[in-house]
Amino acid sequence: MSTEALDHASVPNMTTPAVRRLPRSRITGLPRQAVTAIALSVVAITVLFWVAAGGLGLFGQGSTGIVQALGQLTGLAAALAAMGGLLVTARPAGLERRYGLDRMLAAHRWFGITAVFTVLAHTVFDTWAWAESSHTNWFSAFAALSTQQAWMMGAAVGTALFVIIGSTSYRRLRQALSYETWYFIHLLGYLAVILAFGHQLTLGSNFAGGTVARWWWIALALTTLALVVWSRIGVIVKSLTRPLSISAVVAESRGIGSIHVAGPGLQRMRVSGGQYFMIRPLARGLWWQAHPFSVSAAPTTRGIRFTIKASGEDSQALLRLRPGTRVLLEGPYGTFTTDRARGRRVVLVAGGVGIAPIRALLEDCNAGQQPVVIVRVSAEADLAHRAELEQLVESRNGTLHVLAGSRAFFSANDPFQPARLRAVIPDIAQRDVFICGPHAMESAVIAGVRKAGVATDRIHREEFSV
Ligand SMILES: Cc1cc2nc3c(=O)[nH]c(=O)nc-3n(C[C@H](O)[C@H](O)[C@H](O)COP(=O)(O)OP(=O)(O)OC[C@H]3O[C@@H](n4cnc5c(N)ncnc54)[C@H](O)[C@@H]3O)c2cc1C
Structure with missing residues (x-):
């Protein structure tokens, strides 16, 4: 390794602190009621606006009215999904600590997928409605909509950006791109939302004119913007202090x-x-x-x-x-912390550099938790912090199992088969299991411990890949 290795003597002793240890964090998130209230108000506002602006009435106006109504609905859904996607990806601290990165990213993915498909549907329905009402073909309708209406050019560019972001998030394409390229393409999402916002106020029949709905919508957008800016920039400002x-x-x-x-x-x-x-x-x-x-x-x-x-x-x-x-x-x-354990005793499983959080979790355990630590590495030389692990395990009344071997060896001799797990940890079904390692290893452990009787809500994992 090209690391400049420094003398161990110059490193602060991390396991036997000379100064008091900082108190553990109380991991609090937004109260469940607040999340429910936000979700309900978004639904209520959407429905209310749509009905109040005559959306339901459009269904009685023949095929053009129905297409117009569908255009409105998909437009609203796209805008809300885009705002939701930006909000969760900005990781406001309260939400992140409650739900964890994995679930926030999963939510972001779903918001993203919804936004891309609904924005495409919205484009199709609005072009269709415009073509019908102006008795022209789809191509001319699309050209007229994009070039002659206020803010529509911005909306068209925003839609194109959504499609580019959505397609580069498709797993195969995503893997072909470097993280940096993918990241910068993803940043365009902010621009896409801003570009699309103008036409909602000028053309969106729910929001055009000085209605209450219009001001609600502006307030919702500004609140989202403030939360995103605070979560993204605020943490940098805070860390600068x-x-x-x-x-x-x-x-x-x-x-x-x-x-x-x-x-x-x-x-x-x-x-x-x-x-x-x-x-x-x-x-x-x-x-x-x-x-x-x-x-x-x-x-x-x-x-x-x-x-x-x-x-x-x-x-x-x-x-x-x-x-x-x-x-x-x-x-x-992060929510990969011992206070998530439902029971008392724990199993900690690390693969490769997954040892980092597992080593810190072990330190947070007490002797009553009798931690069983399983570390999977390719060779003994790959195991970091071995001496610390041995010392921590001993002081916490636990056991350490180091599984050293190649991937090929372990795929032929799965150490996480339920029978093997039960032989080594007879009370495994009563334990919480914390796992951090490569994706394939995490999946093998999860499958094994579930079959060995561990309830799903007692399995906790940290994913290093995003
Ligand atoms: C919650 C979490 C905790 C982690 N803890 C550790 C740890 O303790 N020790 C450790 O060695 N690694 C850890 N990782 C992984 C580490 O973040 C990546 O290996 C590192 O960012 C790779 O950057 P790179 O430029 O060296 O490699 P690259 O080759 O550029 O990236 C390799 C992969 O790392 C991920 N990655 C790269 N940059 C970022 C980024 N800015 N944000 C998120 N993911 C990125 C992507 O999946 C990418 O495909 C953790 C990851 C996550 C999500």
């Missing part, structure tokens, strides 16, 4: 190193084992993008540690940073 910098970079195992971050700003942070931060080093070529990394040791007032696999350009660059480099930590985020 915490003076933190790299204190050490250490080689841990083959291809894996850790960075230690220290500074007075740590005193204001409350972090649980299993949570992650978006790390933004203020170094040339790295400042413009933040990458997610889990804390691998419970933070003390002396430092916080991240264990990083040199997988791509930026993670390699992170492991080459010099002590003293200023870093911004945005977060903490």
Whole structure:
């Protein structure tokens, strides 16, 4: 590894803190009632506006009226889905801490898919309605709509952007693109929503004119904008107020190193084992993008540690940073924490660099939880933090199982077969299972522990790929 390995002696001792450990975070989210209230009001407003603006009446006006009504409905649905998609991807802290990154991204995907299909349907219905009412063909109707109506050119460009964003999110195309290309294309989503907004107010029959509906709609859009700006920019501003910098970079195992971050700003942070931060080093070529990394040791007032696999350009660059480099930590985020456990005892399963959050979760466990830790690596040399794991397991009345072997070996000898799991952990069905590792390994563990009797809501996973 090209990491500049520093002397271990210069690294703050993370397992036996000299200074008091920061209190655990109370992970609170928006109250369930608030989420329900928001959802209901969005539905109520939509229905109310549509009925009040004569949407229902359109159904009685023959085929053109029906097509117009469908155009209105799909337009409203597209706009709401786009706003919802932007909101969840901005990860407002309350929502993120309640639902976790996985579910927020899943919601974003569904909002995105809905927005793309409804915006296309809206374009078709409106062109159709325009063609019927002006007795012209679809092509002329589309050209007239896009070029002669106020804000419609913007809406057409916005629609094209939605289609580009939607198609590049299709799994196969997404995999063919670099993360950075995909990310910048995705950023165009903001522009698409802004471009499409004008025509809703000038042409949208629900909102044109000085109706209450119009002001509700403007308020909804402004609230979404404020939340997105606060969640996106606010966290950066907040992290700028915490003076933190790299204190050490250490080689841990083959291809894996850790960075230690220290500074007075740590005193204001409350972090649980299993949570992650978006790390933004203020170094040339790295400042413009933040990458997610889990804390691998419970933070003390002396430092916080991240264990990083040199997988791509930026993670390699992170492991080459010099002590003293200023870093911004945005977060903490995540719901992969021991307080999610329903029962007392736990099983912690890590694959490769998944050891990072698992190591921190282990530190959060107490002896009553009797943690059984299973670590899957290709070779013993790949296991990071072995000494710490052994010490933590012993002090918490737990056991450590290291499974070293190639993928081919484990696919022929699945260590997560229910019978094997039950032999090693007889009370597995009464335990909560926390898993972090490559996708295929996570799936194998989930299948095995479910068959071994672990209830679905006792299985907790952290996904490193987005
Ligand atoms: C919640 C979470 C916690 C994580 N914790 C750790 C950890 O503790 N240790 C560790 O080694 N890795 C962790 N990762 C993975 C780590 O974020 C990626 O490996 C890293 O961002 C890769 O960046 P790169 O430029 O080096 O590689 P690239 O080759 O550019 O990217 C490889 C893959 O990493 C993901 N990725 C890249 N950039 C980002 C980004 N800005 N935001 C989100 N995903 C991105 C994408 O899936 C991409 O396909 C975590 C990921 C997530 C989502």
